[in-house]
Each structure stands twice: as C-alpha cells, then as structure tokens.
Amino acid sequence: MTFYDREAELEALETAYESGEGEYFVVYGRRRIGKTALLKQFCMDRPHIYYLAAQESEQRQREKFVEQIAAYADERPPRVSDWEDALTYLAEKLQEERLIVAIDEFPYLVAENESLPSYFQSFIDEQLSGTDSMLVLCGSSVSTMESEILGQESPLHGRRTGQIDLQPFSFRDARAVISYEFEDAVQSYSVTGGTAMYLTQFDYDRSLAENIKQEVLSPTAMLYNEPEFLLRTELRSPARYLSILEAIATGHTTPNEIAGATGIGSGPLSKYLQTLRRLRLISRETPVTASMKQSKRSQYVVADEFLRFWFRFVEPNRSSIEEAPEMVYEGTIAPRLADHVSSTFEDICQEAIWEAIRQGELAPYADLGRWWYGEQEIDIVGLAPSDDRILFGECKWTTEPVGHGLVDSLAEKADDVRWGPADRTESFALFSRSGFVDGLADDVDEDWSLFGPEELSTLL
Structure with missing residues (x-):
C-alpha cells in the first residue's frame, strides 16, 4: 500500500x-x-x-x-x-x-x-x-x-x-489520495473522512456512486460492518453506544434529544457520552463565543465523517441493503447526499480559512467555530480578542450561485453576536460550491472575501 x-x-x-x-x-x-x-x-x-x-x-x-x-x-x-x-x-x-x-x-x-x-x-x-x-x-x-x-x-x-x-488526514492532505476534481473530492471526503484505512478503500478511477455501492453498501465489503467491529473492539456491550451514535448522526445533538431518541436516562447517558468522547467517536461543541466548561448550549457531533455517513445511511437501512443495495443508493442516499455533504463542507471551509491565514490572505484569528443562539446560527465565526476583530462566514453547498440575499442575511445575523466592544472590527467571508452571481464581488466592500470552488481548490 x-x-x-x-x-x-x-x-x-x-x-x-x-x-x-x-x-x-x-x-x-x-x-x-x-x-x-x-x-x-x-x-x-x-x-x-x-x-x-x-x-x-x-x-x-x-x-x-x-x-x-x-x-x-x-x-x-x-x-x-x-x-x-x-x-x-x-x-x-x-x-x-x-x-x-x-x-x-x-x-x-x-x-x-x-x-x-x-x-x-x-x-x-x-x-x-x-x-x-x-x-x-x-x-x-x-x-x-x-x-x-x-x-x-x-x-x-x-x-x-x-x-x-496521530490525527486523521485533513481535506488538504487527503487530496493526495483522492484524485477526483474538487467538488467530487469534497463529496468523497464526506463519506470516508480523513481516516487512512477508509480513504484507501476507494478506487478513485471509479465514480463516487460506484465506490459507495461497492465499498460501503456491499455486505461483503470491509466498510459495511466497520463501525460495529470498531465498537466491539473497544467496548464489551456496544448496543447502546450504537444507538447513541445513530441518534447523533441523524440530528439529535443535545443530551435531551439523544435521551429522547434512545430511551436512555440522563444519568447513564452522561457516562456513555463521556466514553464515546474518550474514544474520539464524538465531540462536544459549544458556540465559539461561549465557555466550553460553563456553556449549557452544548451539542454533540459524530467526530468521524465515515461514521456519520454510516449511521445516517447504512445502519437504518440494513435490511433493504441486504436485498437491494442499488435501490438504497438511488432512493435514499443520492437524494440526501448534498445535505450530508454540507456539514463536511463547513469543516473544509474552516480549514480553508486557516490556510488563507497561513498564506497571508486573511488576518489571523485565535479561534474558529460555529455560533448559534436560539434559531440563529452562523456557520463560521472567527475571534481575534487581542485586536477586537471578528469574522463571520457562511458556507453554501448548493447548485445555485450565491447572491446578494446571503450578504444581507449574514450582515443582519452578525448584529446578534454579542462579543467584543461596540467598535469591534468586522470581516465577512462567503464560501460557495457553485460560485457567486455576476456582479456580487463588485458590490461588496473590502471587508468581504468570496471563496468559490476555484479559490478553495487552490487553497486546499
């Protein structure tokens, strides 16, 4: 190999x-x-x-x-x-x-x-x-x-x-393995993540759809049972851990939501979550402006892209996959893949910001992460406390170019983020799978940075 x-x-x-x-x-x-x-x-x-x-x-x-x-x-x-x-x-x-x-x-x-x-x-x-x-x-x-x-x-x-x-490969490092063009590479990374063994299972001379069908949905493929094998290797009784991971992967991210989806009481659930964090299978997130230790607005995410894909698309459809894997791909995975990829795209955009900082294209920030409060959410917020600078970013994995509506929306949401003094310096960044409408780059001022597929591919 x-x-x-x-x-x-x-x-x-x-x-x-x-x-x-x-x-x-x-x-x-x-x-x-x-x-x-x-x-x-x-x-x-x-x-x-x-x-x-x-x-x-x-x-x-x-x-x-x-x-x-x-x-x-x-x-x-x-x-x-x-x-x-x-x-x-x-x-x-x-x-x-x-x-x-x-x-x-x-x-x-x-x-x-x-x-x-x-x-x-x-x-x-x-x-x-x-x-x-x-x-x-x-x-x-x-x-x-x-x-x-x-x-x-x-x-x-x-x-x-x-x-x-040793950490998983970043998207940038994984590009040495994934030989697809940028858009397909992002989608492929959203399935395998940066785990070396999973990355190298795919044959990049085949289409992504064929790789998913043959390397993930085939009952004889190594990846088909991999999460179960992984948990049985680490844990004596993995059943409840499997249900917790499935709950988180399908959108139940708070402790109350996970408890409701799994039927596990809050006391035992806390211990299970702690074990999964120790195994690095999930991670706990808080809004980037909040204290990790003190914030009660925490959410849990599956910390591995492949596990997130598997628990969302494979585990709930085991019976159907055994009978008709082609139908599961066409009827269940393909229509929802873009929604799954969008979360991965946000992480890749954070990676692009760090790379842009290293290359001097953006000013430095001490921390990057998601921000949310109530129904409001911003994909990326960067903080530079020593300079009272803040960055707001939105990431769109859509088939349509991004237009002025997202600019107005992000500027409005930025006012709701309580951080720093009233005269803080604000910058904005937009990331788009399909680029931007004609004229948008000319209509925004120097505080805005636009990253389309070409810019992202160059950075990463």
Whole structure:
C-alpha cells in the first residue's frame, strides 16, 4: 500500500532517532488512522525490531516478544520467566547495535499485566538511557495510552522524549489520495473522512456512486460492518453506544434529544457520552463565543465523517441493503447526499480559512467555530480578542450561485453576536460550491472575501 504524507510526523521520529541518545517515543491515535503504516515507514531501511501485540495471555505475549527479538538476532529464543527477563534480553541486543524497538498495540500487553509500565520504566532508566537506540510504544486505545503511558500516575510519566497524537488526514492532505476534481473530492471526503484505512478503500478511477455501492453498501465489503467491529473492539456491550451514535448522526445533538431518541436516562447517558468522547467517536461543541466548561448550549457531533455517513445511511437501512443495495443508493442516499455533504463542507471551509491565514490572505484569528443562539446560527465565526476583530462566514453547498440575499442575511445575523466592544472590527467571508452571481464581488466592500470552488481548490 502506498504511504501518504505524514511528513511532519516522520521528521519528528527521524530527528529523535538521529539524536545519538536513548530515545523513548510514544505514538497513539484512533484505530485505522495509520499508526502502523507510519511506524513501518519510519523503520524501513533502519535496523529495527517490530512487535505487534495481540489479545492473548501474558505468557504467550511475552514468548512472542522474545521470539521476535531472537528472530532478528538469528538465534534460538531463551526461556524467560517474567518481563524483567525479557527486557534484559532486549537490553543485551541494544548493547550490540543501534536499534529501533517498536511495540505496536502496547495496551494489549498492559491489559494482561498492569505492572508492565513499571518494568518498562526500569528498562528505560537503566538500560535504554545508556544506548543510542530508540523505543517506540504505540497504541490505538487512546484512553489507555493517555492514562497508563502518558498520565501523571503512570510510572512512565515524564520519561518520553517525544510523542505523536496521530490525527486523521485533513481535506488538504487527503487530496493526495483522492484524485477526483474538487467538488467530487469534497463529496468523497464526506463519506470516508480523513481516516487512512477508509480513504484507501476507494478506487478513485471509479465514480463516487460506484465506490459507495461497492465499498460501503456491499455486505461483503470491509466498510459495511466497520463501525460495529470498531465498537466491539473497544467496548464489551456496544448496543447502546450504537444507538447513541445513530441518534447523533441523524440530528439529535443535545443530551435531551439523544435521551429522547434512545430511551436512555440522563444519568447513564452522561457516562456513555463521556466514553464515546474518550474514544474520539464524538465531540462536544459549544458556540465559539461561549465557555466550553460553563456553556449549557452544548451539542454533540459524530467526530468521524465515515461514521456519520454510516449511521445516517447504512445502519437504518440494513435490511433493504441486504436485498437491494442499488435501490438504497438511488432512493435514499443520492437524494440526501448534498445535505450530508454540507456539514463536511463547513469543516473544509474552516480549514480553508486557516490556510488563507497561513498564506497571508486573511488576518489571523485565535479561534474558529460555529455560533448559534436560539434559531440563529452562523456557520463560521472567527475571534481575534487581542485586536477586537471578528469574522463571520457562511458556507453554501448548493447548485445555485450565491447572491446578494446571503450578504444581507449574514450582515443582519452578525448584529446578534454579542462579543467584543461596540467598535469591534468586522470581516465577512462567503464560501460557495457553485460560485457567486455576476456582479456580487463588485458590490461588496473590502471587508468581504468570496471563496468559490476555484479559490478553495487552490487553497486546499
């Protein structure tokens, strides 16, 4: 499989490797995000021992770990009685040559022996530190990595020399994979999101419709059951989590709405939502002008585009898909796809603003996000508190060019946003899938920026 991007992450790993000292690096992030591919790319052409942990007994895990070391050294594996013996054997090899030791899915080891971080603490302090080798611990269980490996209570706390919290590909980075033209690329990204595994399932020589039918709606396709597999891997009883994700994906975004749609009481629901946030499957949003901790106007969103697509279009239509996937696509997905894409387009427009700031086309802002109050909503609001500057933006994924009506509407809604002093500096930005009506650019003043498909494609 082709390796895409991750230049900054590779550079961080390579810089650590070239330090000439013993390095202990942590790499973590959601499943399917590309951690293993990153590790293998980094280890390529460098002396290394790569061990992928599995959900097995502690003894079998330890035996396989030692076997992997022995295989690299081309010798018979010794018998070891505990992890201290296993790590001592590894230390002997590090005395002989400079190595990268990458342990993937480290949380599986910790699950079988909670004392394992203490063994690795001793290994790092007493044996790795005196070498020029590098230890990389990697894991998909974000909660375990953040608590048992990085947390303040962990024996390993404060010993890492670097860490990477691997994120999904942004739309701009995903364009290296998605070879469609801009409009189709946005629609495709709204289905796969930036998760490396999902992006690379599509064949971009086929149409988006064919990809959805063959890679998502086919009962034999990997993506067809992926969310269930993902939740069963992370959770013992995923049924209620599945219903919560479906509720959020279909527009029930407040705790009261989610409780009403799922029948789950507010007490248990709070714990379920917290778990889904910890797994990075949902995120909590508040109006950008409000305090994240204090605001009661919070909404929940599914934090992954593919999961949002799957819970909206696949899960509710399982029976029909088994019988007639073509009809589900034509009758259910195609007519509603534009509405689904519109949310993704808003995120892409935020990404375009950050890129325009980096390129000097827009003034800088400290924060960007949605704003809402009652029935009023603005797609993007940017805040620059130090300069008393505010940006208002609207994003339209429509087949018609944007006209003067949106200009007037946004200017009116801007007056309802209570932030900053009365003499604050206001700027405006419009984003449109289909461009703008003739003459609009001439009719607005310099406080307005217009981004059509060409401008967005150039930025991203």
